[in-house]
Amino acid sequence: MTVEKVLTEKGSVEEFQSKVLKLKLFGSFLSNPVEKSSILYKTCLLYHRMHYNTILTSLDADKLRVIRKDAIALLSTIKADSDSLSICILKNIIGVINVIENSNDTGLLLENHNALKAVTLHSSDVILLLELEIIYYTKNFINIIENSTFRIPNMENAVVLYYLDKICEQTTKFDQIKSSFLKFYCQIKFGKIQDNEVLKFLETLTKNLTFPNATEISSNNNQLELDWYLCIILNYYDNFSQENLKKWEHIVTLIISKTFQNATVVGIASKLYYKFDIFDKSEVFFNNYRIYNEKYLEFHKRYEDAFSILNLANNVQNKESIIHFVNIIYNCFELNIISKKDSLMVFESNKFNSVTIPKVVNDILVDSWIVLYEKNDVNKNVDEAFYCLSNILQLNLSSEMKLKYEYEYAYNLALIKQNEKACAWLKDKVLSVKPEFNLKSWLLLAIVESSKEDKMNALTIANSILSPLEDYDGDGDEGETVDIPKLSFKDRYYYIIFKFMQLDIITDIHGIKDSIELLTNLFQLYETLFSEYENTELSVKNPRFSKQYVLQLVWIQASKMYLLDKQKADALNCLHELSDIKAQFINLNALNMKGFINNDISQFELVLGYEPTNLIALNGLSNMLLAKQDNKSLERANELTALCLKLTTGINNNIQCQFNGQLQYNLYKLYVKLGHSRELQKQVLLTTVENLENDTILDPWILKLI
Known part of the structure; x- marks a missing residue:
């Protein structure tokens, strides 16, 4: 429900003020409120402006002086006994800016710290924010170290957590902290606590735990304390050890058996199993976690802490829940x-x-x-x-x-x-x-530049990138800007693709004869980059992370260029060399190339059997089938209809196909042959022209290695 509806339907000033404070604690602010004249609204707006210029963005002293002046002016209009909370917030604003200008000017903040005790309890989270802010700026860390009852606030109180973390980062002696909750939080978030220590701590907590009866569910201190510790683990702990999986399972089972619908431990179980790739169990526990939280929503008309739920959804990558809670959070705050x-x-x-x-x-x-x-x-x-x-x-x-x-x-x-x-x-x-050490971005720029009629910009980028490599002698001279032994596999791959681009642009500008003369350079470049390189990233899941895959691409590029120059025998020899490369995967590009050289429809059909939306195979198949002599037989009509279905499926399911001018043009020709409506033909032809105008020398998809 929006603030406008609250005020219109219920006239609830209290709910409006609660909304203002809730957003302030979170770190955002109410936009376009009905009650702009409210003292609390004006106060919190100044408070938000101060936080924006101190903790949310870089500190701006000039803006802070203006904010302090406005705070002093607003404070002067409030009667001392009328709005104690607004008075305390305004004094914190003025006091913080005083300390920022002069670190010794802590008088107003210290005075305000004592005044906070008189403020009503319904604003306890805001009081905690003001207290932590005062502790942080006055450096009186003893006030939080000595507080034995301190508990970690919900993630939704993000500004409170900001100050808490800043204080904890400077409190290196965690053993001196009196609050066991805060000590545990610091050890997990800022310390070096080991998994065995966390388990030992939980074993101690659960040792004397008993299942609560009906009257104890919400008042059993042991159960409540345990849940506060579990919330810290759920939100901030990720150091689970594989060797301790059985111990964690035992603890989780024990807590579930001795507590009533404990959502937090169920969430921890989901997070634990997901980390160790036990996805079925993780999903079951996450679904239960969601059910418990939905029950809480049903009874309390709000989620206990939407950010904790979203944080877990991120950890277990539950897309549905992420979408749900992202929308809730953006609306709510x-x-x-x-x-x-x-x-x-x-x-x-x-x-x-x-x-x-x-x-x-x-x-x-x-x-x-x-x-x-x-x-x-x-x-x-x-x-x-x-x-x-x-x-x-x-x-x-x-x-x-x-x-x-x-x-x-x-x-x-x-x-x-x-x-x-x-x-x-x-x-x-x-x-x-x-601009430096950013090969992937330069390659993408060259690709998009190659769509222009004048391709010299793209060629200039390619030449500039390749020049240091092609002059490389391995001696580490000062003039050499590429340290080849330290290159990642991806960068080596991008250099090869740059060479493909250079050759293709030269073909486009000067003709195939000029570019074929540079084929030797392509193989020399491969040797420079890959001959002594041991690829440690090779895996069955990602066959592209192998020098065998790259070498296959090199031979395919050579074969393509020889075919373009009508040197079919040399093109076939390149494919023969390619077939001798030992690799544990089928290179669909090679099958496509064989189809083009031999005018072999079966090769394209074989590729489409593996990958039904393969752009090159669809174009190859289309070119061959459309070139066949037309007849009026049912077999020919079925053949063209089947091809039409393949192309439309590719266009609907593959972004490469959808924006490829040649494929769209083949679809247009099919529509003409099959007698589709003029309107549909016109629509496809317009798309064809647009895509052909924007075609690049290489498809940007080539940049995706995974």
């Missing part, structure tokens, strides 16, 4: 979410980093969007990819992670032939930030 409709327009609207919240909740939301992005099949739902990426980029990312997903956004633009956008995005967001 009034965060800006970019819709699928707008996700392709973030560059034009300059909507970047518009969700600014404390790190603990920011990182959970980042993980959520990343899981959704990685679980999405871009072939079937490219809109979903842009939706996830644009929302990842709204959050606070490390510089390395930001570059990674800025690149992914550009890559997806290239997949749908938005070449100009991809080019601008790469230059502005990626290569301007990290």
Whole structure:
């Protein structure tokens, strides 16, 4: 229910104030409230502005002075006995800014600390925030070290957790902490506690645990304390050891048998099993965890802590729950979410980093969007990819992670032939930030640049990248900028693809005779990069991570060029060399090449048996079947109809096919032969022209190694 509805339907000022405080504790703020004149609203707005310029973004002294001036002015309008909470918040604002300007000016904060005791209990979470803020800025850590009853707040109180973590990071002597909950939290999050120690601690807690009777379920202190410890493990612990799996199973079973519907331990079990790839058990426990939380929602009209549930959903990669709780959280805390409709327009609207919240909740939301992005099949739902990426980029990312997903956004633009956008995005967001040691981004830029009629930009990029390698002599001279022994497998692969691009562009500009003269350089480059390189990343699951796979690509490139030059015998010799390479996988590219050289339909059909949406095979099959002499037989009609079905299936299920001009043109010719409506023919022809205009020398898909 929105604040507007609350005020309209119930006239509840208390609910409005509760909403304001809830968002303040989380780190966001209420937008467009009805009660803008409320003292508490004005106070919390100033408080949010202070946090924005201290803990959410880099410190801005000039803005803080303005905020302090506004806080002093607002404080002067409040009667001393009318709104004690607003007064305490305003004094904290003024006091914090005083300390930031002068570290010794702690008087107002210390005075305010004593005044907090008189504030009503219904604002206890806000009081805790004010207390921790005062402790942090006055450095009186003894106040939290000596607090034996301190408990870890929910993740939704993200600003509170921010100050708690800042204090804990500076409290190195964890043994002095009187609160066993805080000590356990510090040991797990900031210490070096081992898995055996965590298990031993839990064994001690459960030693005298008994199943509660009906009157004890919500009041049994042993059970409540255990659950507070378990919440810390669920939210922050991930150091489970494989050798301790049986011990963890024993503890989990014991706790379940001695507690009543303990959702937290069920969540821990789901997390534990997922880590060790026991997915069926993980799923069962996660489903039970969700059921318990839905029951809590039914009785209390709210989730106990939506972020804890989302955090676990991230850990076990439960897509359905992630989507559900991401939407709840964005709505509940009034965060800006970019819709699928707008996700392709973030560059034009300059909507970047518009969700600014404390790190603990920011990182959970980042993980959520990343899981959704990685679980999405871009072939079937490219809109979903842009939706996830644009929302990842709204959050606070490390510089390395930001570059990674800025690149992914550009890559997806290239997949749908938005070449100009991809080019601008790469230059502005990626290569301007990290121009060096960024082969993948330069290769993608060269690919999208190759869609232009004048391909000199793409060729210049390829020549510039390849030049240091082709002059490499292995002696480590100062002029050499590429340290080949330290190159990753992926970068070695990208250099080879750059060479393919260079050869293909030269063919396009100057003709096949000029590019064939450079084939020797291609094999020399392969030798330079791979001859002495032991590939440690080879696996059955990822056959592309092998130098055998790359060598096959090299021979296929050579075969393709000889075929283009009408040297069929040499093209076949290349395939013969390729067949001698020992590899534990079938190279579909090689089968396709054999089909083109020998005009052999069976090779394309064999490829489509393995991969029904293989773009090269679909085009090869189409070219051969469409070139056959037409007749009016039923067999010919069935043949063309079957081909039409194959092409439409490819277009509907493979993004390469959907945006390939040649395949669309083949579909257009099929529609003409089969007598489809003029309107449908026109629609396909328009798509064909658009895609052909945006075709690149290489398909961006070649950049995907996995």
